[in-house]
Amino acid sequence: MKHFLWILALVVLSTVELVVAQSSQGIDDFKPSEVNQPGKAFPQVNSEGRVRAQISAPEAKLVQLDIGGVKYDMVKDENGLWTGESEPQDEGFHYYQLNIDGASVPDPGTKYFYGAGRWGSGIEIPAHDRDFYAMKEVPHGLVSEVNYFSKLTQSFRRCFVYTPPGYETNADKRYPVLYLQHGSFEDETGWPGQGKANLILDNLIAARKAVPMIIVMDNGYAFQPNDKAAAHARPVSVFEEVMITEIIPIIDARFRTLPDRKHRAIAGLSMGANQTMRIIMNNLDKFSSYGGFSGTSNYPSASEIDPATFLNGQFNDGKNVNEQIDVFWLGLGTKEPEPFPGSVGAFRKMLEKQGIGYEYYESPETAHEWQTWRRSLYQFSQLLFQD
């Protein structure tokens, strides 16, 4: 009986597949993605930026490629191998997943990256400007994993620390530090992983376009253990306190930093841009430069900002802000969706009204994704510590 039912199910399903079958739409120059697992031929990308995924699922009824907010039906061949393609994707890195009979799972062909609140598949659409984050024969800095116990959160936390080429051998030299934060539903692996922060700086330093600097990449989620996040309330972040009273002292004790405000910058993307703007404006004795990549602290509002009240009035005295901050930098992708352009735009208007100087960069043809943020780091880091 069981055997018969399986056969009946298969017959029914085969019919379903014929109904949904479709053929390839793309230019046939697909190549394996550069973030595939060793030896894996799929997923692939073509010159239009289409993604072609493939997975063996002989008994499945429906397999979909889920990328960029769209689920593309894949097609099964006689061997049970499903293949499917997406529409062209933007240049750069994207998270994606497969859907197998309703189960959302990582594609076993790719390496995995933390984003969207999960470890999942990623793909690289080769960008025209990918040279600036390519692995090259230049001196490479180290990325070190630092584990530490946080008294504030009563938990073990972790940051990654980039030390530039020459750090180990120039034992008397001290370096400026950039604190660099990820976005929401990401973690401390974002910048050294898909962000390629180390390669961006290795290449810039080799070309003498950036000052050798230390980069600290920590986790922006920090809560106290007694803050139980009841269903009706969001827990209160203590990330600013962790940054000021735990992370910075640990880094200054363990690495050869220049431990003063002049040689300390802070930046972040999206949620991290919002967090780090608050941190610098509340701690101008600790930091002298700021980078906000696709985010500002008025997020998600696009309304006019009242500098007398916004962030406790920290932008009210524009002259003081200009004197205190060496680099105030904002970046945004030209394809970012609301609320980002609206809230960043409202923030810029406030800066201009207050006469506060700032740099503004737009990443061409990229959305709220890592290519915008790689380019932002590339632009921003060249301006830091120029004295």
Place this chain on the structure above:
Amino acid sequence: MKHFLWILALVVLSTVELVVAQSSQGIDDFKPSEVNQPGKAFPQVNSEGRVRAQISAPEAKLVQLDIGGVKYDMVKDENGLWTGESEPQDEGFHYYQLNIDGASVPDPGTKYFYGAGRWGSGIEIPAHDRDFYAMKEVPHGLVSEVNYFSKLTQSFRRCFVYTPPGYETNADKRYPVLYLQHGSFEDETGWPGQGKANLILDNLIAARKAVPMIIVMDNGYAFQPNDKAAAHARPVSVFEEVMITEIIPIIDARFRTLPDRKHRAIAGLSMGANQTMRIIMNNLDKFSSYGGFSGTSNYPSASEIDPATFLNGQFNDGKNVNEQIDVFWLGLGTKEPEPFPGSVGAFRKMLEKQGIGYEYYESPETAHEWQTWRRSLYQFSQLLFQD
């Protein structure tokens, strides 16, 4: 028509599920595995070591938990949530996967680890002796990612380097080095990841049971670019040459090592035990101690070894081996399958016949898996550099 066929398929499949349904067998004290992704409740482990996996796959016909070489059918509830349990597993870390209608995929509940030639799911069965690799409030060393270009392989390679607590602040101190290799179908992430090499040493050093040392964990796969691995022939490994002429010089230049044979040890697991035994015996001017975890260079043979010919006769002069090697260490799990006990046993007989002193350790109730190797590193590293 399509809609009708889907409904028919679902009706048929529901019947199939009833046929294969089974209820939970385990003691009901399941807890989330410690290597789950943040916030994920599944997979879970109970006090017997059973693994309970769960995944939403509303349209699937058959979902299985694939662990320890056995595929366990999972059972679907009315919401399309599949749950299934394994038989009790050995203490420690195991690779596993899910199978959804014939597709082998990682479980989206876990962090991912490289083993069996892929990035895939892992689970921890809490071991009675897990304290020795627990994250504790002790000083923690750093694990640093070192990227380098290898001329021999014409490729970028990577190693992870553990520097012990105090390395950064004791700027004049130099340290001995252990070169530590993974097994087949694993990579350089194995020891700092599932192997917990850094935590094992942090805890040993804090307890003053091991000398502070640097540990270098590289990738044991190294081939020349013109060695095209024709279908009929395996490519020839150049790992020994990479180790001697590239890795060691890079490490000695970049880290504060004690760059002599007396302060250099080499060890590995399984394939890595085989490789590193060859490397030390061919390079006694470079290394003075050896650890073979679940492997020896006569693998997979269990035949009697002729020391006059084995490894170019390097074990023929037992007295010389005793003089040259400070620690010669072998370890094996009591549950390891053949050919490991047979080949390690034959190797030990040869050592005894030659009058070569060695240490031998058996990991209780573990197989050819990471708990054996964590324990091996714990035992072995305590004996190193005792002068």
